[in-house]
Amino acid sequence: MSLQAPPRLLELAEQSLLRDGALAIPTLEELPRELFPSLFIEAFTRRCCEALKTMVQAWPFPCLPLGSLMKSRQLETFQAVLEGLDALLAQKVRPRRWKLQVLDLRDVDENFWGIWSGASAPSPEALSKRQTAENCPRLGGQQPLMVTLGLCFKNGMLDECLTRLLEWGKQRKGLLHVCCKELQIFGMPIHSIIEVLNMVELDCIQEVEVCCPWELSILIRFTPYLGQMRNLRKLVLFNIHVSACIPLDKKEQFVTQFTSQFLKLDYFQKLYIHSVSFLEGHLDQLLRCLQAPLETVVMTDCLLSESDLKHLSWCPSIRQLKELDLRGITLTHFSPEPLTVLLEQVEATLQTLDLEDCGITDSQLSVILPALSRCSQLSTLSFCGNLISVAALENLLRHTIGLSKLSLELYPAPLESYDAQGALCWGRFAQLGAELMKTLRDLRQPKIIAFSTVRCPRCGIRASYDLEPSYCLC
Numbered sequence: 001m002s003l004q005a006p007p008r009l010l011e012l013a014e015q016s017l018l019r020d021g022a023l024a025i026p027t028l029e030e031l032p033r034e035l036f037p038s039l040f041i042e043a044f045t046r047r048c049c050e051a052l053k054t055m056v057q058a059w060p061f062p063c064l065p066l067g068s069l070m071k072s073r074q075l076e077t078f079q080a081v082l083e084g085l086d087a088l089l090a091q092k093v094r095p096r097r098w099k100l101q102v103l104d105l106r107d108v109d110e111n112f113w114g115i116w117s118g119a120s121a122p123s124p125e126a127l128s129k130r131q132t133a134e135n136c137p138r139l140g141g142q143q144p145l146m147v148t149l150g151l152c153f154k155n156g157m158l159d160e161c162l163t164r165l166l167e168w169g170k171q172r173k174g175l176l177h178v179c180c181k182e183l184q185i186f187g188m189p190i191h192s193i194i195e196v197l198n199m200v201e202l203d204c205i206q207e208v209e210v211c212c213p214w215e216l217s218i219l220i221r222f223t224p225y226l227g228q229m230r231n232l233r234k235l236v237l238f239n240i241h242v243s244a245c246i247p248l249d250k251k252e253q254f255v256t257q258f259t260s261q262f263l264k265l266d267y268f269q270k271l272y273i274h275s276v277s278f279l280e281g282h283l284d285q286l287l288r289c290l291q292a293p294l295e296t297v298v299m300t301d302c303l304l305s306e307s308d309l310k311h312l313s314w315c316p317s318i319r320q321l322k323e324l325d326l327r328g329i330t331l332t333h334f335s336p337e338p339l340t341v342l343l344e345q346v347e348a349t350l351q352t353l354d355l356e357d358c359g360i361t362d363s364q365l366s367v368i369l370p371a372l373s374r375c376s377q378l379s380t381l382s383f384c385g386n387l388i389s390v391a392a393l394e395n396l397l398r399h400t401i402g403l404s405k406l407s408l409e410l411y412p413a414p415l416e417s418y419d420a421q422g423a424l425c426w427g428r429f430a431q432l433g434a435e436l437m438k439t440l441r442d443l444r445q446p447k448i449i450a451f452s453t454v455r456c457p458r459c460g461i462r463a464s465y466d467l468e469p470s471y472c473l474c
Contacts, residue, residue: 033060044069049080056084057091059100067105067149070161078161082168089145089175105149105165106182145176151200153193154186166199179204187212190221202228209236216242216278220254227261234270234296242278255282262289270296276303283308293320301328309334313342321346325354327382332359336367343371350375356410357385362392373399382410384452384462390414390432397440409449411436413465417453424453424463433465 031039036059043051056064066081081103088100147169149162169178180200185193185208202225210219219240226232242251255278262268269292273279279286280303294317309331312318324346331339343350353375365388372378381403383396393414400406414436417429433451440446452462 052080053084153188213239236272259285284311290317298325309338323352336364
């Protein structure tokens with residue numbers, strides 16, 4: 001027979017306060033503010049809607065991080081919170097103790113509610129240090145309340161709580177500020193996305209991810225809103241395709257419409273594009289429109305021309321680059337000079353370089369190695385998937401001897417590991433891997449290193465050699 005622990009005194013007090021399903025303002029006036037979070041959790045869990053309304057009005061902290069409580073969307077309790085905010089907004093003069101500035105609907109990682117649930121004894125300022133109105137560049141002094149949220153469009157329909165919030169906010173324009181810092185699009189009709197974007201302050205958005213297959217014509221409908229996101233730092237585009245039906249002059253017009261938006265983005269720093277074809281031969285147009293130094297350029301499985309790489313290498317905005325990822329861009333028939341110049345431009349700042357599956361040859365590698373060896377801040381280097389000989393790999397390893405910050409190194413299996421038909425010879429691979437590992441350890445002590453094969457055509461996995469060979473199971 002197991003004995004259940006008796007309820008704590010605090011729990012009994014909370015249950016007593018909520019027993020009638022409502023709280024009076026005078027009661028909350030006398031309540032120590034340290035008790036508000038645990039009492040709010042209890043009211044939210046038990047769906048005590050009248051109590052929630054009153055607690056929102058009397059919330060004694062600058063921020064109410066509601067999003068981390070809304071693991072399961074409950075429209076009833078969310079509506080109670082909005083009604084509490086309505087009562088708060090209706091107050092022409094609020095009592096000095098009522099300090100709510102921000103309703104945070106993001107599902108954040110910080111365990112603010114857990115701190116106050118009794119496991120520890122936190123400082124009373126813990127929630128006061130949460131985001132306040134000053135963090136938002138668009139919030140003026142006349143607006144009493146900010147609502148922060150992350151927008152994620154997926155499954156073809158809006159969350160019912162988000163729909164209710166946007167309807168509620170639209171009716172109270174001027175009384176509150178709806179601030180969205182992150183926008184993710186995984187799938188939803190463009191007209192629905194635009195309808196929502198018309199209800200939020202686009203200046204607040206700092207990160208945009210478009211992770212669904214769009215045609216260029218759909219992206220262009222989104223483009224005018226992108227240009228209004230004047231504090232945008234990061235843009236991710238996945239699988240943007242050009243319809244074969246679009247005439248060449250129309251495509252060029254679309255490209256100009258898209259790239260010109262970057263003239264308005266004074267803080268843009270991180271560009272991620274994957275499987276995007278419409279910038280081939282036009283990358284210079286985008287680069288000319290950049291207004292701030294880039295920290296990250298990730299262009300993977302994209303169509304790029306040699307002239308695109310040349311323009312990238314001479315772009316003034318890349319001279320403070322920290323991450324360069326060109327995975328899956330075929331460079332086999334390119335001159336190695338643009339990549340060499342690019343590495344020279346970023347040698348003082350580059351921390352991550354990924355040239356996986358770029359088809360780089362021995363002769364190209366020998367040209368870029370001197371520039372690579374001067375990238376003194378480099379900590380991650382990936383070169384997998386390029387068919388390079390043992391001699392070229394040994395030369396590469398020698399050129400890394402001065403890169404003291406390298407912590408992760410991924411190299412290809414030597415070309416000699418494969419037979420004439422391209423099949424991997426396991427014994428030869430293990431032998432060459434051991435020899436290359438010894439060569440490197442004679443030069444310096446690596447931290448994490450592996451030599452990996454091309455991907456298995458059946459399972460897509462690379463066999464690798466670090467301390468001993470590992471194989472795919474096909």
